[in-house]
Amino acid sequence: MSQVELVGINKRFGETTVIADVNLTIAPGEFCVFIGPSGCGKSTLLRIIAGLEAPSSGELRIDGVRVNEMEPAKRDIAMVFQSYALYPHMTVFENMAFGLRHLHLPKGEIDQRIEVAAQALNLATMLQRKPIALSGGQRQRVAIGRAIVRKPKVFLFDEPLSNLDAALRVKTRVEIAKLHRSLDGVSMVYVTHDQVEAMTLADKIVLLRPLAGNPDLPSVAQVGHPLELYHHPANRFVAAFIGSPSMNFIEGAISEVTAHDVTVNVAGQTLAAAVEGQGLQVGAKATLGIRPEHVLVGKAGLTGTVAHMEHLGEHAYVHLDTALSPQPLIAKTQLDALKLGERVQFSLPATAMHLFDANGQAMRRQQQEPLAA
Amino acid sequence: MSTAREPVSVIGKQRRRQAWWLVLPTLLVLAATAGWPLARTIWFSLTDAQLQDLSARQFVGLANYIGEGGILRDGEWWHAVGNTLLFSVSTVFLETLIGLGVALLLNTPSRVQGLLRAAVLVPWAIPTVVSAKMWSWMLHDQFGIINAILVGLHLVDRGLAFTADPHLAFPTIIMVDVWKTTPFMALLILAALQMVPGDCYEAARVDGVPRWRVFRYITLPLIMPGILVAMIFRSLDALRVFDVIYVMTSNSHVTKSMSVYVREQLIDFQQVGYGSAAATLLFFIIALCTTLYMGLTRPRLDADR
Ligand SMILES: Nc1ncnc2c1ncn2[C@@H]1O[C@H](COP(=O)(O)OP(=O)(O)O)[C@@H](O)[C@H]1O
Numbered sequence: 001m002s003q004v005e006l007v008g009i010n011k012r013f014g015e016t017t018v019i020a021d022v023n024l025t026i027a028p029g030e031f032c033v034f035i036g037p038s039g040c041g042k043s044t045l046l047r048i049i050a051g052l053e054a055p056s057s058g059e060l061r062i063d064g065v066r067v068n069e070m071e072p073a074k075r076d077i078a079m080v081f082q083s084y085a086l087y088p089h090m091t092v093f094e095n096m097a098f099g100l101r102h103l104h105l106p107k108g109e110i111d112q113r114i115e116v117a118a119q120a121l122n123l124a125t126m127l128q129r130k131p132i133a134l135s136g137g138q139r140q141r142v143a144i145g146r147a148i149v150r151k152p153k154v155f156l157f158d159e160p161l162s163n164l165d166a167a168l169r170v171k172t173r174v175e176i177a178k179l180h181r182s183l184d185g186v187s188m189v190y191v192t193h194d195q196v197e198a199m200t201l202a203d204k205i206v207l208l209r210p211l212a213g214n215p216d217l218p219s220v221a222q223v224g225h226p227l228e229l230y231h232h233p234a235n236r237f238v239a240a241f242i243g244s245p246s247m248n249f250i251e252g253a254i255s256e257v258t259a260h261d262v263t264v265n266v267a268g269q270t271l272a273a274a275v276e277g278q279g280l281q282v283g284a285k286a287t288l289g290i291r292p293e294h295v296l297v298g299k300a301g302l303t304g305t306v307a308h309m310e311h312l313g314e315h316a317y318v319h320l321d322t323a324l325s326p327q328p329l330i331a332k333t334q335l336d337a338l339k340l341g342e343r344v345q346f347s348l349p350a351t352a353m354h355l356f357d358a359n360g361q362a363m364r365r366q367q368q369e370p371l372a373a
Numbered sequence: 374m375s376t377a378r379e380p381v382s383v384i385g386k387q388r389r390r391q392a393w394w395l396v397l398p399t400l401l402v403l404a405a406t407a408g409w410p411l412a413r414t415i416w417f418s419l420t421d422a423q424l425q426d427l428s429a430r431q432f433v434g435l436a437n438y439i440g441e442g443g444i445l446r447d448g449e450w451w452h453a454v455g456n457t458l459l460f461s462v463s464t465v466f467l468e469t470l471i472g473l474g475v476a477l478l479l480n481t482p483s484r485v486q487g488l489l490r491a492a493v494l495v496p497w498a499i500p501t502v503v504s505a506k507m508w509s510w511m512l513h514d515q516f517g518i519i520n521a522i523l524v525g526l527h528l529v530d531r532g533l534a535f536t537a538d539p540h541l542a543f544p545t546i547i548m549v550d551v552w553k554t555t556p557f558m559a560l561l562i563l564a565a566l567q568m569v570p571g572d573c574y575e576a577a578r579v580d581g582v583p584r585w586r587v588f589r590y591i592t593l594p595l596i597m598p599g600i601l602v603a604m605i606f607r608s609l610d611a612l613r614v615f616d617v618i619y620v621m622t623s624n625s626h627v628t629k630s631m632s633v634y635v636r637e638q639l640i641d642f643q644q645v646g647y648g649s650a651a652a653t654l655l656f657f658i659i660a661l662c663t664t665l666y667m668g669l670t671r672p673r674l675d676a677d678r
């Protein structure tokens with residue numbers, strides 16, 4: 001049981017700020033996922049927690065104790081590297097044993113721990129092999145095994161699945177979730193750029209954004225339960241990043257603010273969003289957002305022309321050219337028979353609409369989506 | 374690898390043929406520049422040729438080797454063999470140790486790293502004849518700077534005759550060779566060090582493995598193949614040692630190496646036949662040492678590659 005706290009963490013490499021003002025608490029036993037586009041500093045933040053990088057400012061606490069100056073080894077963490085970082089000249093067994101040998105454990109303890117881990121990870125038959133004789137998935141499991149045998153309080157994973165093929169990724173994802181459940185009270189911090197991994201594994205998602213030379217922006221775009229980020233994105237960056245295909249955005253100007261909705265004028269039409277409108281000025285610029293799965297294709301209201309179809313079997317995505325926005329509106333539909341060039345009716349239900357002010361901040365939605373337990 | 378016994382496919386045959394074509398030019402050049410002189414030397418070694426008139430020679434069989442006055446019965450030759458082996462073992466050993474230390478220092482990131490790497494190479498870049506002469510002057514018993522310093526510090530009463538004193542000549546030669554060749558070792562080992570994946574060190578650091586264990590169980594095994602190859606190169610060089618010894622202690626019996634012995638026979642005594650026999654023996658001794666060394670270190674060179 002260990003609580004990890006990051007307080008006002010900043011990290012600069014030379015002149016470039018990579019991490020700005022991260023405040024975060026990772027509760028004991030929590031599965032926390034860092035996600036964000038490539039280069040936004042996920043690995044750097046993880047390495048700061050590990051102690052492989054020092055923060056430029058701010059404090060890192062484990063169980064309430066400042067650990068900024070503490071050697072990685074003393075932090076009771078184990079890290080699984082993106083590249084696996086296996087020792088090429090050692091067998092699987094030695095790879096797992098090497099991090100324990102200097103601890104002077106009681107006799108037989110090392111063998112016993114490795115046996116348990118090897119059983120759990122299906123590695124028992126390949127303990128005497130060297131990494132070069134293993135497949136990517138097996139190496140991956142050795143890397144996880146090497147972390148498990150140390151019995152740490154916090155596991156750090158840096159994109160552990162990124163080098164695996166799609167099928168193996170799904171399988172290993174499930175195994176990691178099971179591993180987390182079986183290790184009672186052990187926290188995991190998991191870095192990925194894959195939102196499916198983030199959505200399926202996380203108790204808590206930390207969405208990081210690239211600073212792009214703007215160090216006043218805090219690195220964390222939003223922290224919360226996966227469904228909270230999905231249903232109630234705090235800003236446009238989060239809304240665009242979470243969900244695939246991405247949310248549709250429609251630029252417009254506020255035409256009316258009432259107690260239960262905000263009406264936006266878009267290309268001569270008015271669209272309503274069921275959001276709280278405090279602070280919005282009539283006439284101000286705003287952006288509406290709606291996810292492809294919430295667009296109701298076939299329902300009367302608005303019209304568009306089919307520009308492209310993507311058939312995925314169980315459903316399809318239709319790209320509609322509309323007067324609302326220059327880029328096509330993407331909608332999920334069961335109507336497989338739509339033809340290119342066909343005119344289609346659709347509607348954008350107000351309760352599913354998101355609204356972002358001129359600064360990209362989301363307005364609070366009236367409808368609170370239930371979060372899965 | 375277990376590919377050796379697999380049936381050779383058409384593609385395999387083609388590849389093999391292509392490989393032969395690719396190495397053919399090298400083989401031809403080697404045959405012309407190394408094979409021919411070697412064959413000629415071996416042929417001369419079976420005659421009584423003299424330097425003045427190479428054509429007036431007679432075939433004498435193995436007389437130059439095992440005859441009455443043959444090399445194998447010459448104590449001076451065996452003395453030279455002993456000297457050469459002692460020189461090779463001690464210089465290669467010292468150069469490897471010091472080279473490893475220097476490489477480890479150069480491998481730690483620092484602002485002057487690039488400069489240091491270049492600076493370290495200077496001794497290696499100086500021709501041996503020049504550096505040997507330079508050291509001869511620095512070590513001169515009356516005017517040399519080293520002796521001036523030693524006397525100045527009252528470590529010795531009188532200048533030491535580094536190159537003339539029979540007790541000092543050999544260590545001096547070794548010292549100069551180590552000074553000159555350690556950079557080469559260091560650079561080869563540095564290249565091996567930089568091949569060690571950095572994340573292995575980070576993994577060990579997160580696991581709290583003590584530094585010396587990291588060095589002993591990660592660094593050393595991973596750079597060993599590199600070190601062994603570097604040692605082969607150096608051993609081949611050291612077994613042929615000539616210039617340092619010839620320049621610094623030209624006629625000294627104490628430091629005479631096999632190559633110096635060969636030169637003496639060929640040039641000073643004009644005995645081309647006898648000298649060629651010595652050169653041939655030198656060749657076989659080097660070949661033998663190399664084969665033994667490769668045989669012994671083979672498993673380590675192949676490991677994990
Ligand atoms: N040691 C370093 N020196 C300088 N810049 C670095 C260093 N490590 C990372 N960076 C920079 O910091 C940014 C974030 O890197 P990283 O944390 O690896 O991103 P991510 O893991 O999210 O892809 C990148 O722009 C990268 O170039």
Ligand SMILES: [Mg+2]
Pocket residue numbers: 042043044159
């Ligand atoms: Mg990364």
